[in-house]
Amino acid sequence: MQLKLTVAAAIAAASGIAMAQDVVVKIGHVAPMSGPQAHYGKDNDNGVRMAIEDLNAQGVTIGGKKVKFEIQTEDDAADPKQGTAAAQKLCDSKVAGVVGHLNSGTTIPASKVYNDCGIPHVTGAATNPALTKPGYKTTYRVIANDNALGAALALHAADKLKLKKVAVIDDRTAYGQGVAEIFAKTAKAKGMQVVDTQFTNDKATDFMAILTAIKAKKPDAIFYGGMDAQGGPMLRQIEQLGMGDVKFFGGDGICTTEIAKLSGGAKTLGNVICAEGGASLDKMPGGKAWKEKYDKKYPNQFQIYSPYTYDATFVLVDAMKRANSTDPKKYVPMLAKTAFKGVTAQIAFEPNGELKNAASTLYTYKDGKKEVVK
Incomplete structure (x- = not known):
């Protein structure tokens, strides 16, 4: 009996040590999760969640420690004031980075909050060119602008x-x-x-x-x-x-x-x-396979931006890996040097945080279904 207890204690202690080595790293996400634009927000959120699941499945190690990523989603309801409040909440929560926001009207004022607290954010949806005009080193966009x-x-x-x-x-x-x-x-x-x-x-x-x-x-x-x-x-x-x-x-x-x-x-x-x-899903480097996976996981929820929020999450983590740190102070400089093969494109940034060689695609609707303009 004593031997069984000793072995059990040893296993528990060993597993405790293993658990202690896992570092939880939070990635923030902000979008309208309520109101008339909630379908966009849900789609964006799905993209981030898919990325986090895939990263956790890879068993990412940073700084010699196994990292477990978690999402912290905040609802800005497409409202600029709520957007800055959500940004401040993520700063106070000390998330390692942020994917978002959806709307330019929320992302632009939030970008100053992130800059002031030193946390990087990568948007896969906000397209107003004014976003990158202040030249914040914490602001990046993985989609073409307006x-x-x-x-x-x-x-x-x-x-x-x-x-x-x-x-x-x-x-x-x-x-x-x-x-x-x-x-x-x-x-x-x-x-x-x-x-x-x-x-x-x-x-x-x-x-x-x-x-x-x-x-x-x-x-x-x-x-x-x-x-x-x-x-x-x-x-x-x-x-x-x-x-x-x-x-x-x-x-x-x-x-x-x-x-x-x-x-x-x-x-x-x-x-x-x-x-x-961006390119159409069929012409994205990994678009077709990614969309099939998305549809299995989140049937009938796809809108537009989830492939970009997926890539934005990976871009943040790629910079952490190259910096060998999840500390924003240490890995933010690595974002500017991004050369990441994403689902949507080969991602690299201009000095102001805009996506290099950004593509755009025109669409129309035939029999109620969206298709590329030929």
């Missing part, structure tokens, strides 16, 4: 479709206003006429007044800078007003699977041309 998206859409409208007149609507958020301004500027430079400019907000669902005003100007297309929660109802109302032949352009905010549901079967969904930063 300069690429807005310009690509305007060039397609002018050069491929030969459109002459366009109306522009934006939701007054940092993202919506930014991408709309770039589209309008590029469209004008290509000789297109911006016949009307209208504004809404990211909570609205009734656009009949502004669409009626736009209809009177007889545009060939409408550009909407905003998200799918507004884009879907807008497509229904465009159809109701008899503008079934008007093209509908938008950035990655409307380029979701969800917009097909939100448009409620409107035929105008077929007029949508939207842009995403």
